[in-house]
Amino acid sequence: MNWVPKLFVFGNxxxxxxxxxxMVEEGTLxxxxxxxxxxxxxxxxxxxxKLHESPIPSIVALGSKGGSTIAAAVVNAxxxxxxxxxxxxxxxxxxxx
Numbered sequence: 490m491n492w493v494p495k496l497f498v499f500g501n502x503x504x505x506x507x508x509x510x511x512m513v514e515e516g517t518l519x520x521x522x523x524x525x526x527x528x529x530x531x532x533x534x535x536x537x538x539k540l541h542e543s544p545i546p547s548i549v550a551l552g553s554k555g556g557s558t559i560a561a562a563v564v565n566a567x568x569x570x571x572x573x574x575x576x577x578x579x580x581x582x583x584x585x586x
């Protein structure tokens with residue numbers, strides 16, 4: 490079986506972070522990393538704090554601020570860093586037509 494990296498990105502739905510953390514604790518999921526930046530006042534800060542304190546490699550915006558645009562910006566920043574190091578980066582590029 491081939492290894493497939495698992496990166497989870499959350500810009501909304503803080504309950505999804507709790508679900509990932511529960512699955513990790515149960516042993517049913519082994520994520521390689523989690524980007525957790527959901528926005529909101531109900532569960533957002535708590536889910537991000539719990540993720541931050543977990544052993545999972547993560548990028549977290551602590552507090553109530555965040556959102557999908559922040560999540561996309563984090564992913565883009567990571568991809569731009571890899572662009573110079575990846576020999577096959579072009580397969581990820583969408584041509585401008």
